Amino acid sequence: MTQPLLHIDALSIAFRQQDETRTVVNDISLQIAEGETLALVGESGSGKSVTALSVLRLLPTPPVVFPQGDILFRGQSLLHADERTLRGVRGNKIAMIFQEPMVSLNPLHTLEKQLYEVLSLHRGMRKEAARGEMLDCLDRTGIRNAAKRLGDFPHQLSGGERQRVMIAMALLTRPELLIADEPTTALDVTVQAQILQLLRELRDELNMSLLFITHNLGIVKKLADRVAVMQNGRCVEQNTTSALFTAPQHPYTQRLLDSEPAGDPVPLAQDAEPLLRVEDLSVAFPVRKGLLRRVVESKQVLSNVSFTLRPGETLGLVGESGSGKSTTGLALLRLIASRGTILFDGQPLHSWDRRQMLPVRHRMQVVFQDPNSSLNPRLNVQQIIEEGLRVHQPGLSLQVREEEVITVMREVGLDPETRHRYPAAFSGGQRQRIAIARALILRPELIILDEPTSSLDKTVQAQILALLKDLQKKHRLAYIFISHDLQVVRALCHQVIVLRQGEVVEQGECQRVFAAPTQAYTRQLLALR
Structure with missing residues (x-):
């Protein structure tokens, strides 16, 4: 041998x-x-x-x-x-x-x-x-x-x-x-x-x-x-x-x-009124050159994205890195400049400035891909989760804020007794639950989930997906789910948009797109699962 x-x-x-x-x-x-x-x-x-x-x-x-x-x-x-x-x-x-x-x-x-x-x-x-x-x-x-x-x-x-x-x-x-x-x-x-x-x-x-x-x-x-x-x-x-x-x-x-993503999305109420309407959403970034950093041209990174999202519904955004998935999420939150129409609960967010956006910020939250970089290592879990309450509900007492933190930690499957620990004391899956709790404590209607399970083990991923479905069912949350994991998208999303280099390649009801994709690029993505 x-x-x-x-x-x-x-x-x-x-x-x-x-x-x-x-x-x-x-x-x-x-x-x-x-x-x-x-x-x-x-x-x-x-x-x-x-x-x-x-x-x-x-x-x-x-x-x-x-x-x-x-x-x-x-x-x-x-x-x-x-x-x-x-x-x-x-x-x-x-x-x-x-x-x-x-x-x-x-x-x-x-x-x-x-x-x-x-x-x-x-x-x-x-x-x-x-x-x-x-x-x-x-x-x-x-x-x-x-x-x-x-x-x-x-x-x-x-x-x-x-x-x-x-x-x-x-x-x-x-x-x-x-x-x-x-x-x-x-x-x-x-x-x-x-x-x-x-x-x-x-x-x-x-x-x-x-x-x-x-x-x-x-x-x-x-x-x-x-x-x-x-x-x-x-x-x-x-x-x-x-x-x-x-x-x-x-x-x-x-x-x-047995922990591979499976199952169907949460059943959707067909008579629900749209929560979010997006028409021809486009984003271009300025290209600056020279000593004075003057804008010499603009680079189009997202073109003419349109969709409607109802309460309790999940839209999946899939595509390669640089396809415009995260850019779409940032534009919807009005964190970057964009063109097109964004109507949230009938309100024209596309025409609002930063000050006008403040009253609706708590209704639209985001969970980022990497909890290690999105959680402040100098704050304990109590301080991290209650941060949104301090900003949007400054009149709440310390006791009420603590009670809210305890409630939401139980809701996402975390032990409230650990709320005085720091992020480093938690596993990757637990840190992602903390990030979800931070978004959930403001009782939003829309949560943008930017690759929330990509860095997690399959068993932990399955737990987080089950948690997201339970929360969606309980609170009728609308999700925009950004991911490159097509099995996760199929298990969670009602509709899907396939992006490539900022352009919409294919769009439609998720099960239909997965069962019978019409575009070669979508078929290529599905073949690589």
Whole structure:
């Protein structure tokens, strides 16, 4: 039997704080052969990322300790290696794609500088030769107009583009083992398909091994040779991909496979009067150039979007990154300038200024994609959720505000006793519930949900979808649901608009569009589910 490329042998990982030691990974054993893809799946907090970071010794020691076990790369221990050995392995032989690109990319350097640094350090390339390599890799990862984008800074890219740059940086080193920690979480299905195809091609071309951490079981089925399932720090099941999906043995694995979005939208009252009417909504951004930053042209990013939304109804907006989904939401909230008609409960919001909008702000709320960045880390949960009440109902007493917070936390499935904790003390799913509670406490009639489940595990995603349906049924909430996950859209939405580069490609009743799409682009999106 040939020696595995990577062998994690009976490894335990613990966090030591003062006199207490808490084990977070318990006696886990994994092997990856050359050219093999192993998927590591499980819920948040199961120990997936901690295990992956331990391979390259990226966790601080202390407080992290390794009570037992070892990590062997080509038979050499990484846990007991010196820093010089580790520097020779990191990046050169083992590369890693992290989940959050904004944490990993330097905000002060251009893409060209950061990409060249990788090629200079790990492959000793000169700048002239490196440029062609950089452009080729960016193009293969789906960055449009790569030559023009090299001068951009990370904040000038969309979330999906930043993730693609991170993938390009890791692949430039041509590693023997690539560790990918949720690399496609923020990407829409077309780009996701491109990235998976790219990883497959490079795996075959370089005979590269891949440790792929994800909560998307659809990706696992398409990419992985074998699957390891983790729960509460333990590996509860390992098998080939086909065997695990065909006949899962462990109850937790069975629950994961059963948690794919399903069901129908909340039944809609047919006689309901429209809450929101939108006609020919368009958005153009000014392009400024020169020393004085004069406007020289305008870039059209959204064109002629029209729809009607009733109380208790959900409209899904789907499409690739840059298609205009989030722009539509911001325009409806009057947070960016737009043209066209926006009638909310008969009121012409399109003609109102900021002061006129204030009285209706509480009736239109938003839940953002990433609760980590939308929740203030310096405020506790009580302060975060009650913030809207302070602004829109300043006359409420402290006691009444606290009672309202307790009520809404129970409503979204959070323990009110945790209201004095800070966001860092909560899991990703709990933080998203906090964000929903913050929007819900003002008792809005319309909530814009911008990718609210994209970064969540499937089991947590199913919980959030069930919560949104329950809240919609109870309060007759209207939702505008922005997503690239078509299974989620089908389970929640009554009607759907498919956007591409700011244009409406297809629009109609959700079940009809999914069953019989009329446009080639819609069929392409559905084929990539």
